[in-house]
Amino acid sequence: MTEDNRVNNHITVENARAVSDPHVENERHENATQKQSDPSTVFAPINKKINKSKITATSLDKTCWSKHGTSIAAGAFVVFTIIAIIIGVLTISFTSPNPTVQKCELKLKETPQHPIDYKYGPRSVAVGDFNNDSWPDMVIANRVVNSIAIYIGQNGTSFSTPIQYSTGNGSTPYMVTVGDFNNNHILDIAEANFGTNSIGIFLGIGNGSFEKRVELSMGSSRPIAISLSDMNNDTILDIITANYGTQSISILFGYGNGNFSSPTSYSTGYDSFPSAVATGDFNNDNYLDLSISNYGTDSAQILFGNKNGTFKNGLTLLTSVGSRPNSIAVGHFNQDVYQDIAVANSGSNEIGIFLNNGNGTFAKQVAYSTNSSSPYSIGVGDFNQDNLLDIIVSNNGTKNIAFFLGCGNGTFVLPRMYSTGAFSSISFAICDVNKDRRLDIMVVSNDTGAIDILLGSFEGFENQMTFSTGSYPQSVAVGFENQMTFSTGSVPKSVAVGDFNNDTQLDIVVANSHDKNVSVLLGYRNGSFQNQMTFSTGFGPQSVAVGDFNNDTRLDIVVDNFYSNNVSILLQ
Structure with missing residues (x-):
C-alpha cells in the first residue's frame, strides 16, 4: 500500500x-466480571x-430515540385549511410522546428448558473453546466436591457429559477463569481456592482435556476473585486476585511458559473485604490500572499502574453508606477516550456510574435504582447493536436480570427487567453462544444451580435454555486467549475488517x-x-x-x- x-x-x-463475615458464610459473593x-x-x-x-x-432511528408526529394538510378552501390545522394539532397532541423521554426497545421471549445434570455445588463458571472446534465450552468450579468440571459444547445449545479434575482436598474453589498461559494458542484454566489459599493452574492440551493441576501458594490470603490481564506490558497474561483473608489484591506475573511469579500484594484497607477486581487504563498513560469493589467499606478503589508492573495508591470512590458493592465493570459510557466505571451495589439496590474526568479523577457516583433487587453481578456490552455500551445486572433478590440501555452520553434509560423464572440470578456471562454475531447471556442460579442461556436476537433475546448446575453457583465469566496488541494512530475510533x-x-x-x-x-x-x-x-x-x-x-x-x-x- x-x-x-x-x-x-x-x-x-x-x-x-x-463486608462482613456473612458475605462469605452465606455464599453470596459476586466474582468479577479475549x-x-x-x-x-x-x-x-x-x-x-x-x-x-x-x-x-x-435522520436515522437510533436505539435510544424520541418519536415525534406531524400533520400537514392543504386545501383549496379556507374552511378545509382550518379543519386540517385543527386535526393536525390534535394529532400531535395525542400521539406524540414527550420529546425528553427516550424509548429503547429490547425484548425477551419465553423459553424451553434444556437441563444438564449438575449436583456438586457450583460456585463459578467460565467459557472458552477448549477443543478448538469454534463452539463455546464451559468449566465450572465445584466448591462442595473440590473440583472443576469441563463441559464440551456441541452446537451452541447442548453440552457433553462433564469431565472432572480435582482442585485438592479442602480447596473450596471460589472462581475460575480461562486464558492462554503458555502462548501455544490453547486455552488454559486458573481457579482461586478459598479453602487452601492457592491458585490452581490447568494447562490445556487442545482436545478438551487438561494436564495435571499445578498449585501456586497464596499464603493466608483466602482468594475470593480472580482476573487476568497483562499488567506489565510484556504481552503475557498475569493473574490478579481479590483476597478476603488479607484485605488485599495480589498479582502473579506470568512467564509465558505456564509458570507464574510469587504473588505481589497491595492492601485495600482495613475491613475493606474486596469482592471483585477489573482492569483499565484510567489515566491514559498506556499502563493498566486496577479498579476494586470494596464490599466492606462501601467504595470502589483505584490503584494506578507504573511502567514496571508495580502500583501506587490512587483514588477512593465512595458509593453510598450501606451500598455494599459486590462487583465492578469498566467501559466507555459517554463515547470519549476515557474509561468509566460501573458497580453493582447490593445493599442499596442500585448500580453506580463513575464517569472519568480525563485527568485521573472521576465524577461523583450517579446511581440508578434496580428496585429492591439486591444486584450482584454487573457487566457491559452492546446488546442492541447501536454501537453504545449497555449495562446488565443480575438481581439476586427479585429473580430477574436488568438491562440499562446506554444513550451514549454517560446516562442510561430506566431498567427493563427480565424474569429468570423461579430462581434467583447471582451472576452471568456474556458471549456469542450460537455464533450469530449477537451477544448472548448465561445466567447462573444460586438457588437451583441452573444455568440459563438467553440467545440474543434482533428483537432482544430468544428462547432461554436452562442447564442445571446444583446449589449456590456464584459467578460466570467468559475467557479468551492472550491478547495481541498492534499500534495504530492517535485516538482510534472505529475498526473494520476485509481482505x-x-x-x-x-x-x-x-x-x-x-x-x-x-x-x-x-x-x-x-x-x-x-x-x-x-x-x-x-x-x-x-x-x-x-x-x-x-x-x-x-x-x-x-x-x-x-x-x-x-x-x-x-x-x-
Whole structure:
C-alpha cells in the first residue's frame, strides 16, 4: 500500500452534519466480571476529477430515540385549511410522546428448558473453546466436591457429559477463569481456592482435556476473585486476585511458559473485604490500572499502574453508606477516550456510574435504582447493536436480570427487567453462544444451580435454555486467549475488517480521529498482522467501512469525517 508520504488519493463527498463475615458464610459473593501478505497492495490514484455533490442529510432511528408526529394538510378552501390545522394539532397532541423521554426497545421471549445434570455445588463458571472446534465450552468450579468440571459444547445449545479434575482436598474453589498461559494458542484454566489459599493452574492440551493441576501458594490470603490481564506490558497474561483473608489484591506475573511469579500484594484497607477486581487504563498513560469493589467499606478503589508492573495508591470512590458493592465493570459510557466505571451495589439496590474526568479523577457516583433487587453481578456490552455500551445486572433478590440501555452520553434509560423464572440470578456471562454475531447471556442460579442461556436476537433475546448446575453457583465469566496488541494512530475510533490484498486472509482498517488518517494492517495466517500503513482522510474520521465501490473485485474504504463534514472514499 502507498503511505501518506508517497500518495494520498481519496474522493471527498460533502455532506452537512446534521463486608462482613456473612458475605462469605452465606455464599453470596459476586466474582468479577479475549503466509506473508502482499505488501505491494495500494490504494491507487484516481486521475478523473470527481464533481462534489451535496447529499441531503437523512435522520436515522437510533436505539435510544424520541418519536415525534406531524400533520400537514392543504386545501383549496379556507374552511378545509382550518379543519386540517385543527386535526393536525390534535394529532400531535395525542400521539406524540414527550420529546425528553427516550424509548429503547429490547425484548425477551419465553423459553424451553434444556437441563444438564449438575449436583456438586457450583460456585463459578467460565467459557472458552477448549477443543478448538469454534463452539463455546464451559468449566465450572465445584466448591462442595473440590473440583472443576469441563463441559464440551456441541452446537451452541447442548453440552457433553462433564469431565472432572480435582482442585485438592479442602480447596473450596471460589472462581475460575480461562486464558492462554503458555502462548501455544490453547486455552488454559486458573481457579482461586478459598479453602487452601492457592491458585490452581490447568494447562490445556487442545482436545478438551487438561494436564495435571499445578498449585501456586497464596499464603493466608483466602482468594475470593480472580482476573487476568497483562499488567506489565510484556504481552503475557498475569493473574490478579481479590483476597478476603488479607484485605488485599495480589498479582502473579506470568512467564509465558505456564509458570507464574510469587504473588505481589497491595492492601485495600482495613475491613475493606474486596469482592471483585477489573482492569483499565484510567489515566491514559498506556499502563493498566486496577479498579476494586470494596464490599466492606462501601467504595470502589483505584490503584494506578507504573511502567514496571508495580502500583501506587490512587483514588477512593465512595458509593453510598450501606451500598455494599459486590462487583465492578469498566467501559466507555459517554463515547470519549476515557474509561468509566460501573458497580453493582447490593445493599442499596442500585448500580453506580463513575464517569472519568480525563485527568485521573472521576465524577461523583450517579446511581440508578434496580428496585429492591439486591444486584450482584454487573457487566457491559452492546446488546442492541447501536454501537453504545449497555449495562446488565443480575438481581439476586427479585429473580430477574436488568438491562440499562446506554444513550451514549454517560446516562442510561430506566431498567427493563427480565424474569429468570423461579430462581434467583447471582451472576452471568456474556458471549456469542450460537455464533450469530449477537451477544448472548448465561445466567447462573444460586438457588437451583441452573444455568440459563438467553440467545440474543434482533428483537432482544430468544428462547432461554436452562442447564442445571446444583446449589449456590456464584459467578460466570467468559475467557479468551492472550491478547495481541498492534499500534495504530492517535485516538482510534472505529475498526473494520476485509481482505484488501486478495490473499484470503482478513486485514484490518482503523479510523484514527486525531491523526486524520486510517491505518491498514495486513493479516498473516497465524492471527497476527503487519505494521500499519496510513492513508490520509478528512478531519476527525469517526467510522470506517469497506466495500467494492468501483466493481474491480478489490475492497475499497469509506470514512466519515466529523469535523470536515464529509466522507472520504479510498479506492484501490
